[in-house]
Amino acid sequence: MPDTSIPPPRIAKPLFGTVGVVGFGLMGSSFARAVRRAGAARSVIACDKSAAARRKIADLKLARAVVKSPELMGPVDLVMLATPLGEYESVFRKLSPALKKGTIVSDVGSVKAPVLGLKKLLPEPGLLVPGHPIAGTERSGPAAGFGELFTGRYCLLTPDADTDRGAVRRVGRLWRALGARVEEMSAEEHDRILSFTSHLPHAAAYALVHALRDIRGAGAEGDARYAAGGLRDFTRIAASDPVMWRDVFLANREQVLARLDEYAGVLGRLREAIDRGDGAAMERIFAETRGYRRSVERAGQAALDAPIVKGKK
Amino acid sequence: MPDTSIPPPRIAKPLFGTVGVVGFGLMGSSFARAVRRAGAARSVIACDKSAAARRKIADLKLARAVVKSPELMGPVDLVMLATPLGEYESVFRKLSPALKKGTIVSDVGSVKAPVLGLKKLLPEPGLLVPGHPIAGTERSGPAAGFGELFTGRYCLLTPDADTDRGAVRRVGRLWRALGARVEEMSAEEHDRILSFTSHLPHAAAYALVHALRDIRGAGAEGDARYAAGGLRDFTRIAASDPVMWRDVFLANREQVLARLDEYAGVLGRLREAIDRGDGAAMERIFAETRGYRRSVERAGQAALDAPIVKGKK
Numbered sequence: 001m002p003d004t005s006i007p008p009p010r011i012a013k014p015l016f017g018t019v020g021v022v023g024f025g026l027m028g029s030s031f032a033r034a035v036r037r038a039g040a041a042r043s044v045i046a047c048d049k050s051a052a053a054r055r056k057i058a059d060l061k062l063a064r065a066v067v068k069s070p071e072l073m074g075p076v077d078l079v080m081l082a083t084p085l086g087e088y089e090s091v092f093r094k095l096s097p098a099l100k101k102g103t104i105v106s107d108v109g110s111v112k113a114p115v116l117g118l119k120k121l122l123p124e125p126g127l128l129v130p131g132h133p134i135a136g137t138e139r140s141g142p143a144a145g146f147g148e149l150f151t152g153r154y155c156l157l158t159p160d161a162d163t164d165r166g167a168v169r170r171v172g173r174l175w176r177a178l179g180a181r182v183e184e185m186s187a188e189e190h191d192r193i194l195s196f197t198s199h200l201p202h203a204a205a206y207a208l209v210h211a212l213r214d215i216r217g218a219g220a221e222g223d224a225r226y227a228a229g230g231l232r233d234f235t236r237i238a239a240s241d242p243v244m245w246r247d248v249f250l251a252n253r254e255q256v257l258a259r260l261d262e263y264a265g266v267l268g269r270l271r272e273a274i275d276r277g278d279g280a281a282m283e284r285i286f287a288e289t290r291g292y293r294r295s296v297e298r299a300g301q302a303a304l305d306a307p308i309v310k311g312k313k
Numbered sequence: 314m315p316d317t318s319i320p321p322p323r324i325a326k327p328l329f330g331t332v333g334v335v336g337f338g339l340m341g342s343s344f345a346r347a348v349r350r351a352g353a354a355r356s357v358i359a360c361d362k363s364a365a366a367r368r369k370i371a372d373l374k375l376a377r378a379v380v381k382s383p384e385l386m387g388p389v390d391l392v393m394l395a396t397p398l399g400e401y402e403s404v405f406r407k408l409s410p411a412l413k414k415g416t417i418v419s420d421v422g423s424v425k426a427p428v429l430g431l432k433k434l435l436p437e438p439g440l441l442v443p444g445h446p447i448a449g450t451e452r453s454g455p456a457a458g459f460g461e462l463f464t465g466r467y468c469l470l471t472p473d474a475d476t477d478r479g480a481v482r483r484v485g486r487l488w489r490a491l492g493a494r495v496e497e498m499s500a501e502e503h504d505r506i507l508s509f510t511s512h513l514p515h516a517a518a519y520a521l522v523h524a525l526r527d528i529r530g531a532g533a534e535g536d537a538r539y540a541a542g543g544l545r546d547f548t549r550i551a552a553s554d555p556v557m558w559r560d561v562f563l564a565n566r567e568q569v570l571a572r573l574d575e576y577a578g579v580l581g582r583l584r585e586a587i588d589r590g591d592g593a594a595m596e597r598i599f600a601e602t603r604g605y606r607r608s609v610e611r612a613g614q615a616a617l618d619a620p621i622v623k624g625k626k
Binding site: 086134136137154156194198204206207209210212213216226230231233234236237239240242243245246250253256261264268270275279285286287288295298299 | 537545
């Protein structure tokens, strides 16, 4: 998606000197683009373990330098971690000996409690500011990123009692400069809320599209021609990055299992209503879910990939 | 959505004289707009039992005349039925004594076998041509319609052995004039395929959004702020017309129950993979579902509400 809208006013003075972005997929590359677009840092160093990604980053001129491992980034003022969650521990171990004093470490991961659990691996644990910009598309890789991805979206920061408040403020200021709305909550609350609003929907969509393939077999490909609105949306969600989502479900396992059990219960009740021909019960449920949609729209979070523009619906 | 694209060439000679559209919601009103836009009929008569809808139709000048019951439409050459499925039988009974000889009766309903079952209520059963344009949005009512809704979408016709072939050809020509791709299949095949591509996804989305409301209670409204991509799509699907969908599930009960059982089975297997920490199994499923999305995109059915324009992705 090209950056066609009017860019935000550039920051008078960059908020950080050098920012090192580790993992340059959709999120990392969008973050880097947004930082450059806003003039929020003096320079960006890219780190990605994939040679193909590194070539793409160089081709697209998305960073001042491109390295293959985090300890090779040289001194940076902020590390933004954007790899799948399963790589965090290895990145933290490589990064730690190479960090200069005062470097803030933050991330964009979709589960937050396990990230806080890794702070002991850092030389200055108080400078770890876990974050989660709630934004994304089903595309992956450095070329899929775009600088407006975070515009109007929430970015949740989940520090704990030991986190340096100055570091939290600086990371919050940075995300606001990229157009995000910043809020703070505990890592536990984050992981519970996101299990409802993000992890369960992704699990449900993956299971549904898998069920189609499983049952229809080769016929499923042909059925795609008759994909009505519902299935189209599901297939989009179920096209999200497989490794990223594997790690999300593993990292937030307890909450996700609880949501799946609750979901199975409600599906069973809907099944019963259909089985006994209880139209009134169905209509009640469907009218209520329509009401919930209206609240999502009122919250200004209804648009899909498009950036949210205030005052437009 | 305004009709901003270049309209299709107007038909040299209208395909029908007067078309009566019964049920003037999203589908009926989109059909009427598309017919006028293409010049596919000389005039449109609107029928809707809701006084508010009739006022809206008159305000928007969507029809030459507006009546409240199908027997009041006067002689028409084609009846297009676009009410919820639960009203069909009553409409057929009112309509039958008023139909002039040779009037073709068609519909846009999402389930087809029960529609064919009603043909005995018509004076000329062979002139019933059941149809289903696979298109829609989560909006309802006459004002929600737009003339491009069917552009590039499939419209499935499900005649049986007794259906007049000339009537099938005329209805097919009409839908093609509105921009749709027309295919024929049996009502049973239609109801089975659509249970996969449309009915199950809607049931899954309704259940998921209901589960959020059910479990989070008042908190669910607040969570909407943190609605990530996945939930946003689900809430859109679960905002579809409650009465229409109640009737779809009732009319296609056996197929929908079978799909719900299969879905529950796959959800259970995904739950087990997460529970035992089986990342490889998850990654396999998620990579496969991503592949399925690509096939939907190749079939040109990936866009959401927007009309499909050939050569654009």
